[in-house]
Amino acid sequence: MFPWNWFGETKDFFQGMNPEQFQKIFDQWMKMTLPNNLWNFSNGQPPAPEGAKTPEESPDRGLNERVFETLEDIYIQIPLENKQLLRRARIYYTQNQCFIEGLNKGRHVIPLPALVRKKGARAAFRDQMLEIKIPKNTDVQISEIPIRKEDGR
Incomplete structure (x- = not known):
């Protein structure tokens, strides 16, 4: 008890x-x-709606990001006209959100569709597209709970 x-x-x-x-x-x-x-x-x-941002999360000018997932990874694609923006850009993430600073004014919060791992994320810029790849957390931790018998045996 x-x-x-x-x-x-x-x-x-x-x-x-x-x-x-x-x-x-x-x-x-x-x-x-x-x-x-x-x-x-x-x-x-x-x-x-799913994936919609609240006013505190993004300023008026959004990133036009595209978020999708595969069996093992989550991808975020952000179209960028100017490669020079990457110099001051910073990307952070938690288990369920990605934070992007320095591309436009303010901080952009992108909700992730699944839990992700702490390490192993990569970002690359090619063909006017910033692509962020974050591995999913596929480690499901299951623990057994023993049942104690109260009848004295």
């Missing part, structure tokens, strides 16, 4: 709080944990 009595101070924290204060703190927690698209949906706004 879970030792709920370890969290006695947390219970006291909420006791002196009025409903408006609680709602404000709860909303802040949810905004920090939920993606923007899901948070907007929970507030009664319609969900954005």
Whole structure:
């Protein structure tokens, strides 16, 4: 069983709080944990289409990126007219997002369609196209949970 009595101070924290204060703190927690698209949906706004960007993620001028996946990799293709933009460009990524800075004003966030590995990404520029290749994370970690018998045997 879970030792709920370890969290006695947390219970006291909420006791002196009025409903408006609680709602404000709860909303802040949810905004920090939920993606923007899901948070907007929970507030009664319609969900954005798959792959759509929120206003905070990209400025007015988008990158016109194309994201697709194969069995082993995720590819992001960005058309570029000027090769000189690559000098100041920076590309970062997490397990589920790619961040591109320096191509246009601001930071562009591109959601990835699958989880990716921490290492092994490559970027190349050819034929007026910046192509980013990120390997998918195909390592599914499965752990067995033993079942303890409570009948004393």
